[in-house]
Amino acid sequence: MNLNHALIAFAIAALVGLYLASHVLRAKFAPWVASLLHAAFGATGLVVLIVLFLQGSATQSILIGFGVLVLAALGGFLLASFHLRKKIAPKGIVLVHAGVAVAGFLILLSQVL
Template sequence: MIIYAVIVLAIAALGGLYLAGHVLRDKLAPWAVSLLHAGLGALGLILLIAALLQGGAPQTVLIGFVILLVAALGGFFLASFHLRKKLPPQVAVVAHAGVGVVGFLIVLSQVV
């Protein structure tokens, strides 16, 4: 289950790079990609929840999951700007990405 979460989260991260590229160039990101990024991120978290509930997942997966939850909260903050058709602070975009990468790498470390 964890490997599937990693795959889904990796695809979400690619979408996030695309979105961040738009915002860092002072452009609004496309809604479709934003929704795909959010949906894949949510699916990745659900898969991690399933893995954690099955038992046997290392403690590091739980740590990575919690960090990814923090990144998700940052994503809601960024989406609030998108809904208002305003650019979010670039520092918030970088922070969201950084927290997400840390969480992803922690979960990934349990797969490789």
């Protein structure tokens, strides 16, 4: 596994996340299947990064990107709590979650480009 695998997983999570955000920003309840796919791809990306750490092939920038993405994941858990309660998540939290995730993704992407 390498950083490209993590980036692919995060990119897919981001695309599904855009779909989810489009629902929330229109004050509609997002589909559960999409939420689970988003979480699964995000978690896959994080696991790939953990494997890189364990192999000793992660740079300090990758560690920083990982930390930022863990913060995004914590925001994702907060958003999931709204979903579980059958409430539409606050738009501000969705936007912060997305912004933090994009920042983490760009930090990782800078290592490839």
